[in-house]
Amino acid sequence: MRVLKYKEAISEATVQAMEADESIFVTGHAVDYPSGIFGSTSAAAEKFPDRVFDCPSMENAFAGIAVGAAAMGQRPMFVYPRADFMFLSFDNLLNLACKWRYMYGGNAGHVPIVLRAVVGKGWGQGATHSQSPHAPLAHFPGLTVAMPAAPADAKGLLLSALTSNHPVILFEHRSLFDHEGEVDEAMEPIPFGKARIVREGHDVTIVATSLMVSEAVTAAEELAGRGISVEIIDPRTIRPLDEAAILNSVKKTGRLIVADTSWELCGFSSEVAGLVAEKAFKHLKAPVRRIALADCPAPVSMPLEEAFYPKASTLANAVLELTGQNTENMSHIDEVSLFKGPY
Amino acid sequence: MPPKTQPIDPLASENHETLLRLHEELLRVRHAELALAERYKQQEMRTPTHFGVGQEAVAVGVCAALEKTDVAYSHHRSHNHFLAKGGSVYRLAAELFGRETGCSRGRGGSVHLTDLSCGFVASSAILGEAMSAATGSALAFRLGNEKRIATAFFGDAVAEEGAFYECLSYAALKKLPVLYVCENNGYATESPLSIRQPAGADISGRVASFGVRTIKAEGNDVLAVLTAAREAVAYLRTEGTPVFLECATYRWLEHVGPFYDHELGRTYRTEQEVAGWQDKCPVIKSRAAILEAGAADEATLDKMQTDIQAVIQADIEKAYGDPWPDPQQLFDNIY
Numbered sequence: 001m002r003v004l005k006y007k008e009a010i011s012e013a014t015v016q017a018m019e020a021d022e023s024i025f026v027t028g029h030a031v032d033y034p035s036g037i038f039g040s041t042s043a044a045a046e047k048f049p050d051r052v053f054d055c056p057s058m059e060n061a062f063a064g065i066a067v068g069a070a071a072m073g074q075r076p077m078f079v080y081p082r083a084d085f086m087f088l089s090f091d092n093l094l095n096l097a098c099k100w101r102y103m104y105g106g107n108a109g110h111v112p113i114v115l116r117a118v119v120g121k122g123w124g125q126g127a128t129h130s131q132s133p134h135a136p137l138a139h140f141p142g143l144t145v146a147m148p149a150a151p152a153d154a155k156g157l158l159l160s161a162l163t164s165n166h167p168v169i170l171f172e173h174r175s176l177f178d179h180e181g182e183v184d185e186a187m188e189p190i191p192f193g194k195a196r197i198v199r200e201g202h203d204v205t206i207v208a209t210s211l212m213v214s215e216a217v218t219a220a221e222e223l224a225g226r227g228i229s230v231e232i233i234d235p236r237t238i239r240p241l242d243e244a245a246i247l248n249s250v251k252k253t254g255r256l257i258v259a260d261t262s263w264e265l266c267g268f269s270s271e272v273a274g275l276v277a278e279k280a281f282k283h284l285k286a287p288v289r290r291i292a293l294a295d296c297p298a299p300v301s302m303p304l305e306e307a308f309y310p311k312a313s314t315l316a317n318a319v320l321e322l323t324g325q326n327t328e329n330m331s332h333i334d335e336v337s338l339f340k341g342p343y
Numbered sequence: 344m345p346p347k348t349q350p351i352d353p354l355a356s357e358n359h360e361t362l363l364r365l366h367e368e369l370l371r372v373r374h375a376e377l378a379l380a381e382r383y384k385q386q387e388m389r390t391p392t393h394f395g396v397g398q399e400a401v402a403v404g405v406c407a408a409l410e411k412t413d414v415a416y417s418h419h420r421s422h423n424h425f426l427a428k429g430g431s432v433y434r435l436a437a438e439l440f441g442r443e444t445g446c447s448r449g450r451g452g453s454v455h456l457t458d459l460s461c462g463f464v465a466s467s468a469i470l471g472e473a474m475s476a477a478t479g480s481a482l483a484f485r486l487g488n489e490k491r492i493a494t495a496f497f498g499d500a501v502a503e504e505g506a507f508y509e510c511l512s513y514a515a516l517k518k519l520p521v522l523y524v525c526e527n528n529g530y531a532t533e534s535p536l537s538i539r540q541p542a543g544a545d546i547s548g549r550v551a552s553f554g555v556r557t558i559k560a561e562g563n564d565v566l567a568v569l570t571a572a573r574e575a576v577a578y579l580r581t582e583g584t585p586v587f588l589e590c591a592t593y594r595w596l597e598h599v600g601p602f603y604d605h606e607l608g609r610t611y612r613t614e615q616e617v618a619g620w621q622d623k624c625p626v627i628k629s630r631a632a633i634l635e636a637g638a639a640d641e642a643t644l645d646k647m648q649t650d651i652q653a654v655i656q657a658d659i660e661k662a663y664g665d666p667w668p669d670p671q672q673l674f675d676n677i678y
Contacts, residue, residue: 025486051486056516061509064475065482068493071464072414072483091506095469096476105448106676108457108465141677166678 001182006148009155009183010040010116010172014077016187017162018048021075024162025051027062028079028116037079037118038177059085063115064092067100070111075162083117083171084131097167098142110165114158119173119261121211122305123341127297132210134171135260135267138239144168144192146237147261149213151181153236156190163189173211173261193240197249201231204319205249205256207272208232212259212291215335218312222333223319230319238268246272247280254285255322259315264292286322291315311335348574351566359638365403365565366629366644370651372399372423373626375432378655379422379439380601387663388439390452395423397563397595400625401526402427404560404568405494405588408576413492414462414480416473419454420526420594421466424496429461432655436662444665450676471506473497474523478510481521485583492579494522500531502546503539511553514585522575523550525589526562532598533611550587562590563625566632593620 004012018024026044028037032052036042045052055062059080066076080086086093093115100111119132138145146161148154148170161168198213199220208216213234220230231249235242250256256276258269269290276288294308313330320327351358376396383392395402402423406415409428417424425435430446438445439453446458454468464480467473477495484491501507502525514521525546529536540546547557556578560571568590575586595617597604605614633639639647 056509056513058509058513061471061475061478061506061513064472064506065479065510065513068416068464068476068479068481069483069486070479071476072480072487074483074486076479091469092472092475096467096472100465101676101678103447103451103455104457104465105445105450107447108459144678 002185003180004151004183005177006151006154006172006179006181007039007177009151010158011043012183013155013158013162014041014044015047017159018044018051020187021162022051023073024075024077025053026077026079027053027055028081029055029057030081031055031079037081038174040177041079059088060091063089064096066113067092067097067111070113071100071109075112075114077114077116077162080115080117082129083119083133084128086115086117086133093167094140098140100142101166102142111167112165113167114161115167115169117169117171119171119210121173121175121309122337123339124300124302124305125298126300130298132171132173132261134209134238135262135271137169138268142166143239144237145239146170146192147210148172148236149176149208149210149234151179152183153190153196155183156188157192157236159187160189160192171210175211176214179214190236192237193242194236195242195245196234196236197245198232198234199230201229202253203229203255204322205231205233205246205253206259206315206319207246207256208234208259209238209268210261212261212310215310215312216259216315218333218335219316219319222312222316222330228319228323243275243279246275250276250280251283254283256284257289257291257315257318257322259291259310262293263295264290265295267292289318289322291318348570348577350570353566353632353636353638359636361569362566362629362633362636362638365407365569366633367647367651368403368407368427369399369565369626369629370648371432371655372403372426374648374652375426375435375655376422378652378659379436380596382659383439383601389441390439391599392439392453392601393420393599394596394601395420395594397620397624398526398528398592399423400565400568400629401524401562401590401592402496404565405496405522405524405572407569408572409462409492409494411462413494414464414477415494415496416464416477417456417466417496418470418473418498418501419466419468420498421454421456421496425456425458425463425466428458428463430456430458430463431658433658433662434458436659437665440662440665441667442662442665443668444662449668470497470501471504474501474510475506477523478514478519478521481514481519481585482517485517485519490580492520492522492576494524496524496526498531499525499527499529499536499546500539501525502549511550511555511585511587515553515555518584520579520583521585522579523585523587525587527589527591528594530594530598530612533609535611547587547589555585555587557587557589559589562592563623563628565625565629593623595621
């Protein structure tokens with residue numbers, strides 16, 4: 001099968017979906033720049049110049065504008081080059097879009113809007129250009145929250161979003177945009193609520209989201225050399241959540257680490273810990289571990305930033321602890337960022 | 344640009360039918376609200392309700408200028424707009440009683456109404472959302488080359504929200520066929536305009552600075568509102584760019600609930616102030632215009648009112664007798 005970069009997979013899904021459905025339009029700040037949201041919208045902008053257009057800085061109203069357009073049969077896709085700007089959209093998104101179908105008793109139709117939010121990390125982007133508000137959004141019934149971690153999922157989940165009947169949010173980690181993977185050329189939507197078993201194993205389960213999936217894979221490869229077998233579950237969507245995939249894995253391994261791209265408190269890692277405590281408690285051989293961002297805003301200075309983000313070595317050491325072994329310095333397995341700024 | 348719309352001359356006989364049609368609609372909205380407010384006191388409509396008594400002429404005048412295929416959105420005080428756009432008293436009452444037959448099947452309540460069959464898309468309780476959504480529907484009409492108009496009804500406090508300015512800027516930039524109708528009733532809950540906006544601030548003046556056409560109309564005069572709305576609609580259909588219509592009006596009852604403020608001892612406005620606006624009642628004004636024009640006599644108008652009241656009472660009782668939603672369907676329509 002072909003290999004595509006994550007950003008190319010998004011781009012291909014967008015073009016194919018727009019070819020199939022002329023009610024789709026794409027907007028958001030900078031979507032039609034030649035740089036096209038790190039290369040993910042430029043092909044669509046070139047092919048559909050009338051349906052891919054820039055948007056003023058108006059994230060607040062635009063979420064409502066998207067709802068009103070969707071109510072009239074359009075399929076808006078709104079892109080946030082920085083997910084942090086989504087906070088400005090929370091009113092229309094949470095009070096209107098995600099409740100639309102329910103609070104009008106199903107009588108006001110559907111509002112199929114798609115929101116793509118790019119999550120930043122590193123190179124000193126700091127406190128307001130590095131957040132991933134997937135957990136607060138997944139809190140709300142009526143939304144679907146997807147976190148594609150691989151190119152094939154980026155394509156398949158976006159295709160599902162663009163043919164769905166309700167609001168869907170996709171969190172796309174900027175650090176994944178150049179990751180490569182096999183991607184089907186055909187349009188193969190990936191259903192929401194279906195986890196991917198990234199790697200099978202029997203000692204420890206790591207449930208990982210977004211960028212933390214590849215960090216978990218690095219950790220698992222290192223640990224395999226030491227005779228520890230790690231199973232990695234990528235839920236792909238956190239609402240709906242594939243509970244069965246997580247519970248089945250924990251029943252098999254008895255040990256759980258949840259690795260997330262945001263904070264612990266009231267976050268996705270806590271949600272999964274709660275789920276397992278409630279429904280698989282008797283299978284646990286050790287306490288659940290949550291691996292998430294340090295509990296402070298994202299700092300800028302290099303050593304502080306280094307200390308802020310969990311990485312493959314953090315996960316590998318957590319596995320050693322859970323399996324009763326001594327921890328050690330494993331920084332050699334961590335990816336060295338080759339990124340040259342500015343972002 | 345289309346020629347300026349001439350004021351409707353109530354004395355001209357060709358306008359008599361319009362006068363009577365508007366009056367009938369005013370009565371339907373007024374007496375629906377009064378009857379619902381009375382019934383609300385019995386604690387069987389368990390949904391916070393913002394009655395629109397006193398403000399009917401804006402909804403009736405604007406909706407009379409729209410086509411059925413045009414769409415409307417409204418805010419928390421939405422009954423007037425729902426009814427004037429063509430929604431039924433029966434389905435509104437059923438919604439307030441929380442019945443399955445309500446316009447939103449008892450899931451929405453007073454502030455979340457819909458009836459797509461008449462183009463009333465939605466009302467919502469959060470200021471600025473109606474404006475955003477209407478702007479989005481206008482964007483859809485622009486993208487789809489449709490000749491329809493999207494309308495948003497909202498109050499003066501929306502001019503204090505950020506979304507207000509984002510929408511005006513976007514609608515002007517994109518030349519969207521959206522009619523913004525500001526019902527300036529001078530209060531946001533119990534806060535008067537004077538403590539919310541700088542002295543001398545003029546909402547329409549601010550709007551005009553975006554390059555959006557503005558029109559002001561006497562909001563308690565249904566003929567004046569209809570004239571202004573026709574002018575706005577003609578402009579929207581030919582120019583396709585947004586119009587902002589500001590109508591001064593006044594709410595008679597408390598912010599939320601069926602009582603007069605003075606009945607509950609509230610002092611944020613005086614009984615005299617309310618009485619002064621009741622003298623400018625849109626229904627009285629409409630009736631006086633009809634009688635002066637000789638379009639109908641007192642007895643005909645009285646009968647029109649009692650007939651409408653009887654239908655409304657029957658609708659409310661029918662709604663009351665309808666079934667509750669089934670708790671088994673609690674999770675219906677989340678997605």
